[in-house]
Amino acid sequence: MNTAKNMSAAFQVAVAMPGRVILLALPVAAATALALATLAIDQGLSAKAEQAARSFGQDVISVRPGSRVIAGQSGTATSLSTEDVEAIRERLRGYKAIEGTRVEDNVPTSAGNKSGKYKLFGVRPPWAELRKFGAERGEFLDDGDVQGSARVCLLGQTAARELFGTQDPIGQEVSINQVPFKVKGVLVTKGSSPAEGDRDARIVIPVTTFYDRLYKRVHLDQIVVQARNSEQATLTKLEGEIESILRSQHKLTEGEKSDFTIRLPSSIAEQSRGLSRNVFYLLLGLAGVCGLVAVFLIVLVFGQAVRSRRGEIGIRRAMGATPGDILIQFWVEGLVISIIGGLVGVLLGIGGAYGLAASRGLDFGFGPLVAIAPLAIVLFASLAGLIPARSAAGLDPAQALRPQV
């Protein structure tokens, strides 16, 4: 048996029948591309989600009003109040800090002849530490600002850039919903996330100023609770306790749906993925189905090829080929197709992941897991080629050479 010669025989056949190679390589390519793109996007999203959770604070539990939270929007539910914050502060055990904030979306803001709409946060000084959202330049709010309902603010990076360009905004005046504020500082860069949008398009003012000078709103838009550590067990325990405190505060009876939503860093991470787990599994399943179709087609088409190439098998045997030679030749034919399909699939997968990431604003990444899926598909497809190859090798040469009726 001469493996190199048998491989060359297989390549001769593959080159001579490009149509068949394309037909069989296509499902392998599709399966590989789909698996690779899905995994690459997922890997990118997971990294981004982790980053989002980290950036939000891995020890921070968020409570929002309403039973359903839409990512990036503050909502209109009014179920949270400062009394809720006090109740949690009094009754909750094992937390590090708690803050209630007021939030207003799309607040018209201008500076000179430039203007924009930004998300306005009314907060107290501990919020900066709790949300890891302090001042990069200038100073954050202090207790005096809160007590005096001072008209001071901190601009997010996007707001600072859009309103002041390359100018230093600190000490300058901005008009927030037609009320003049002095810029005290510029917030740290946070970037954007599917869950919270552009986190740099924000303006932070004292919570009292928010209420006294802009929006006479009693309710809170968010309560954030910082745990003593970021362990899942601690967070889950706090979540249960917060839920029970708020349900009793809101006098909800058993079986009644909560009028607030508690989110742990893990669910914030999940929301930040931008592609739900279900869609991920669906795409991966589709890749699996494509892989199965590829395997099925290879077995079917090669099986048919073995029948239609009986004469060829017979004459090769007559000329000195052993069953092992025939096995290798037919298997390598399948292998060539699998590898071609795999390579095309890898290129399509990378292109697809890149295109999808660019069009949907998603991230993608290539780790070892991303490489394993295409390799597994190519391996399965090439192993599938062994089935018809074995039947070709087992053909009786005398029978194979007999004229077909």
Add this chain to the structure above:
Amino acid sequence: MLIELTNIDKSYRDRQGQPVPVLKKLCLQVEKGAFVSLSGASGCGKSTLLNILGCLDRLDSGEYQFDGENVGGWPEGQRADLRNRRIGFVFQAFHLLPFLTVEANIALPFMYNHHGQRPNHEQIESLLKSVDLEGKSQRFPGELSGGQMQRVAIARALVLGADLILADEPTGNLDSAVAQGVLDLFELLVKQGKTIVMVTHDPAISARAYRQIKMEGGQIVSDNRRESVGGAV
């Protein structure tokens, strides 16, 4: 003696799994340089005999000596090597690979040869010249006539210097003028020392061989020799 078959038995199983004898205690001796035709009605066992001679099929019992060696019981690897180096096959359906050029078809036996080097283009051209197909090395089988395809098949059978050519109805798909040309070529090869065993239905074709064997019911019923042009074989 190139071939010596002694008391060969061969049977196949029918659909019910019952053995159907095809060759019965058959004995045959073929000298080197012989030109033998095997004829007989369909199912008389001539193709089975040819397959056994070509080591494509195994005998149930008896002994097969090829050039003094008992090849009947050899393992498949050795039998494949024997087919490759010493036996050439020519079939009614030519069995050329349509996707390979004439040159690649002729060189095909080298794919399974562990001893020699693949012949170069000049050697193939020279072989093609000897079968009257000069200049056709880069053609594909589909571009050739039936007679030309059979000549390519003969060249392929000869490329490794086979001693024995086994031809199963080699002229079955050819018109009579072309068939005579193939037989002329066979006669020439015999003169060069090759041994040819040819299965044919056609008495006129059979008459061209120097030795005509008739089979019936898995046995040889007549074995006639005639004077060849170059001497008695």
